[in-house]
Amino acid sequence: MANKVLAILNSKAPYSSTFGKDSLDIALIFGSYEQGVSLFFQGEGVFQLIPNQDGQQLSMKDYLKTFSAFEFYDIEDIYVCLESLQERKLSNAFHIEKVNILPAKEFAAKLKQHDCILRF
Amino acid sequence: MATLHLVRKSAFNSQELLQCCQVLTSLDILILIDDGCYNLNHDLLADIKEIISVKHIKVIKHHAAARGQYVPKDIERISMSDLVSLTFETENVITWQ
Numbered sequence: 344m345a346n347k348v349l350a351i352l353n354s355k356a357p358y359s360s361t362f363g364k365d366s367l368d369i370a371l372i373f374g375s376y377e378q379g380v381s382l383f384f385q386g387e388g389v390f391q392l393i394p395n396q397d398g399q400q401l402s403m404k405d406y407l408k409t410f411s412a413f414e415f416y417d418i419e420d421i422y423v424c425l426e427s428l429q430e431r432k433l434s435n436a437f438h439i440e441k442v443n444i445l446p447a448k449e450f451a452a453k454l455k456q457h458d459c460i461l462r463f
Numbered sequence: 464m465a466t467l468h469l470v471r472k473s474a475f476n477s478q479e480l481l482q483c484c485q486v487l488t489s490l491d492i493l494i495l496i497d498d499g500c501y502n503l504n505h506d507l508l509a510d511i512k513e514i515i516s517v518k519h520i521k522v523i524k525h526h527a528a529a530r531g532q533y534v535p536k537d538i539e540r541i542s543m544s545d546l547v548s549l550t551f552e553t554e555n556v557i558t559w560q
Binding site for chain 2: 358
């Protein structure tokens with residue numbers, strides 16, 4: 344996967360399953376080996392980006408806080424589906440920066456530009 | 464005959480709240496728990512307020528807070544022990560998950 348780019352598609356809400364945490368682990372592993380990684384958030388996955396969350400209240404390790412380390416792993420391409428935000432009446436306030444909000448068609452086209460796609 | 468409905472799933476990606484809505488009757492109580500807290504922003508809540516009093520719609524306080532969900536003033540925030548007490552006040556409990 345020398346110069347190939349991986350897309351990780353997040354579709355689950357943060358706390359009721361381990362999908363979000365597992366996908367974060369994969370992203371950081373690829374990032375630490377300097378493999379290109381882009382993150383996509385769609386459907387319930389957009390709930391991973393909203394601010395003021397606190398996994399501690401559920402006695403869970405709050406993996407969302409690790410999102411702030413993305414830039415140290417050169418993970419800079421982060422995309423979120425506009426329709427998924429609108430459906431859930433969410434604003435574009437996120438707990439991380441430089442999130443690109445794309446309408447569904449552009450979101451799909453951007454995803455297609457990647458060599459390998461993992462969905463969580 | 465009041466029934467306690469525990470909804471654990473978000474209506475944005477599942478049918479549980481809709482199906483609960485279809486069997487809900489006026490004396491029932493609805494508790495939003497776990498990912499059910501995301502339903503605080505779903506349009507179905509308005510339909511539910513037509514069937515039961517808003518006083519009968521409650522959400523688990525720390526589940527909503529953990530998910531950064533805003534709880535409207537007219538919806539009561541309760542603890543898990545409150546939930547346990549409620550199970551003794553109703554004839555039936557249905558968990559929608």
